Amino acid sequence: MLLTPPPNDPSVVLADGLHYLELRDTIAARIAAGDLRPGDRLPSERALQASIRIARGTIREGLAQLEAEGLIYRKDRSGWYVSPAPIVYDPTRWEGFISYVEAQGRVPATETLDATEIAADTLLAGVFDRPRGAPLYLIRRRRYIDDRPVLFEYIVVDVALAPDLLRFSFDQSLTSILKSHYGLSVTRNKVEMQPCALTGREAAALRLKPGLPGLNVVRTSYDAQGRVVEFDREYWRHDALRISVEARVR
The missing domain is CATH 1.10.10.10 (Winged helix-like DNA-binding domain superfamily/Winged helix DNA-binding domain)
Known part of the structure; x- marks a missing residue:
């Protein structure tokens, strides 16, 4: 054309x-x-x-x-x-990536890049309220919408809450794994978002030229007992999602 x-x-x-x-x-x-x-x-x-x-x-x-x-x-x-239309994303709701992408008539897919056990550094020890050196799982995934890579994420889970988690495939929903096999359900999320430049590992994972704009989403997910179920760092293509939040006025 x-x-x-x-x-x-x-x-x-x-x-x-x-x-x-x-x-x-x-x-x-x-x-x-x-x-x-x-x-x-x-x-x-x-x-x-x-x-x-x-x-x-x-x-x-x-x-x-x-x-x-x-x-x-x-x-x-x-x-x-x-570019296709962006996915609408509401950070105040707890829905897995697969659920909200499919709900909008799009096709999600997940590719696990690696999953390993790590020792908690000072930052992660504070997030999980665990001593430095405590065992944690680190999962890196690339996620697609309609066969286009749109999201690169780091997910950290406490080994004490989900022992032997690495036996599962993380190309499926991690939310479902934690709920069905470990009885872990999220009841509260703390979400921080800020624009960023996609560089290094993040740009390479999304197959982008380094320096293009992106959105960094940091999510801490808690269960009813106040324990941290997941700590996620997400790096999105800037054109892949649109933030939409509905707030009620009291």
Whole structure:
């Protein structure tokens, strides 16, 4: 699909010396108008260069700007695509990733990257109210929506509450495992969120260029007895979710 209109259409003029923001505006307008729909593949950089006769560097700047805004994303060895609608996420509700993604008609998937036993450092000892060096489980997972990696997470669980947890596959719901096998149910969450730049391990796990914006969510989950069931650090693609909270006024 070409981004430029037919030659006799005067609505858009793309000429030599086009600024990258003009390219950005042209593609963004096509997305807003529905000419380019979620999941559509954009023409390759080579095809764009041939059709609008501008420098490859200008094209890359324009595409990078659109990616930073969450309008498009790059898929490994496949090119650029229009971003899908974000998932709506309510941090005040306790629902597992699989549940709220499926409830919105999307397809979730989980990939366990590694799971191991670690010794509590000062931070984790304070979170779990355990002595330094106490055994904890650390699980790293990559999570997908509609086959696109959107979330990289570190999950820490107290060995004392879930002995022999590593025998399970964490490609399934950890929430369900903790509830059905250990009788651990979450009754309260403390959630902290802040924008971040995705770098290092997080960017690599999400197959992103380092430095792109993301959202860091830190969640501490408690059971009815006040024990910490899970401590999670989540790194989201910035275009993958929309925060929505409904508050009642007393």
